[in-house]
Each structure stands twice: as structure tokens, then as C-alpha cells.
Amino acid sequence: DQQVKQNSPSLSVQEGRISILNCDYTNSMFDYFLWYKKYPAEGPTFLISISSIKDKNEDGRFTVFLNKSAKHLSLHIVPSQPGDSAVYFCALQYNQGGKLIFGQGTELSVKP
Amino acid sequence: EPEVTQTPSHQVTQMGQEVILRCVPISNHLYFYWYRQILGQKVEFLVSFYNNEISEKSEIFDDRFSVERPDGSNFTLKIRSTKLEDSAMYFCASGPPRVEDEQFFGPGTRLTVL
Numbered sequence: 001d002q003q004v005k006q007n008s009p010s011l012s013v014q015e016g017r018i019s020i021l022n023c024d025y026t027n028s029m030f031d032y033f034l035w036y037k038k039y040p041a042e043g044p045t046f047l048i049s050i051s052s053i054k055d056k057n058e059d060g061r062f063t064v065f066l067n068k069s070a071k072h073l074s075l076h077i078v079p080s081q082p083g084d085s086a087v088y089f090c091a092l093q094y095n096q097g098g099k100l101i102f103g104q105g106t107e108l109s110v111k112p
Numbered sequence: 113e114p115e116v117t118q119t120p121s122h123q124v125t126q127m128g129q130e131v132i133l134r135c136v137p138i139s140n141h142l143y144f145y146w147y148r149q150i151l152g153q154k155v156e157f158l159v160s161f162y163n164n165e166i167s168e169k170s171e172i173f174d175d176r177f178s179v180e181r182p183d184g185s186n187f188t189l190k191i192r193s194t195k196l197e198d199s200a201m202y203f204c205a206s207g208p209p210r211v212e213d214e215q216f217f218g219p220g221t222r223l224t225v226l
Contacts, residue, residue, distance in 0.1 A: 043203050043217030099157040
């Protein structure tokens with residue numbers, strides 16, 4: 001199942017700099033796009049989401065961008081902090097309340 | 113802050129046995145889900161449950177799997193005749209009445225089938 005792809009398994013960033021995590025998808029029928037963060041031995045924790053009618057949503061240090069024509073989603077974290085080190089998953093939905101289809105995840109490491 | 117809880121945190125079973133994984137969703141939530149993550153792989157959807165019935169299930173959710181909400185607070189996943197390939201981390205999630213909100217995940221149960 002390659003509907004949702006995160007092509008970078010890992011990313012290392014210096015504290016204070018920008019982290020950019022990317023996610024590509026194949027099906028234009030997806031309507032809702034979410035980012036989850038996961039620490040070891042914990043469940044995924046919701047970060048931020050965007051619907052297909054928008055191209056940007058911002059919440060504090062986190063901004064999600066959606067490019068529907070390119071079928072591309074990105075998460076920007078500015079400034080990055082060591083506590084942001086975790087695995088980040090994009091998760092897509094066809095409809096609100098429906099199943100989440102996850103990417104493979106990108107492990108972010110923020111160095112002090 | 114309300115949270116989804118899951119028990120046990122780790123379950124070890126012999127192949128062919130039955131296991132029940134338990135979840136307590138957030139109290140006012142109406143939508144319930146099970147996902148699993150095999151080591152090194154993606155988080156995969158198993159089943160969604162709303163209004164006391166399954167609303168959607170994946171190919172993984174074959175007739176060995178069942179879900180139940182027996183008492184209005186617990187949400188269980190039963191796996192009969194377990195196989196080695198059922199070994200995974202199983203996550204329960206719940207969603208609030210306002211469906212545009214996100215799904216809240218529990219900490220997971222690690223199932224090991226020997």
C-alpha cells in the first residue's frame with residue numbers, strides 16, 4: 001500500500017533551525033491531512049491538521065502546507081527544539097471520522 | 113487531560129491461542145478504532161466502530177478478529193487462533209462527537225505470538 005509516502009526515514013536538524021518533514025500521496029480523493037508525533041513506547045499524538053480546502057494551517061511553531069496539485073504535504077517546525085525529537089507520521093483521511101492512512105514515518109533528531 | 117488507556121501493555125501468547133486486548137476510550141467519544149504496527153512497518157488501520165457496529169474494516173481484519181463494546185466504557189479487540197504474523201503493537205484510538213477533530217491514540221499493547 002503506497003498511497004502515502006514519507007521518503008525520508010530520518011532527519012537531523014540543529015536546535016533553533018527549521019525542520020521540514022514531507023509527505024506525498026497518490027489519491028486526490030483524500031480530504032483531510034494530519035500530522036502525528038510518536039515517542040518510543042507511546043501511541044501517536046496529534047499535532048496539526050489541514051483540510052483539502054486550505055493550503056496552510058499554523059499552530060504555534062508548527063505549520064502544515066498542502067499542495068493539492070503536487071499531492072504533497074509538509075510540516076514545518078520553527079524553531080526546532082530537542083524535545084521535538086520523535087517519529088513524525090503524516091496520516092490522511094478520505095472523510096472526517098474515517099480511517100487514517102499513515103505514511104512510514106520520519107524520525108526527527110534535533111541536536112542541541 | 114482525558115486519555116485513552118489500554119491493557120495489558122504487553123501480551124505474550126502461544127500460536128493458536130485467543131487473546132483479548134482491552135481499551136478504555138475517552139468518555140464522551142463516539143468513534144472507536146483499532147490500528148496495528150508491525151515492527152519496522154507502517155501503522156495500519158484494522159477496524160472502525162460507531163453506534164455499536166463496525167463501520168469499516170481492512171483486509172487484515174479477517175474472521176479471526178472481532179471487536180466489542182460490552183459495557184459502554186470498554187472497547188475490546190479479540191483475536192482467535194493467533195498466528196506468528198499477528199505479533200505487533202496494537203493501538204486503540206477514539207474520536208469525539210465532532211468528527212472534524214482528531215483521533216486520540218492509546219499507548220498500545222505489544223502482542224507477541226510465540
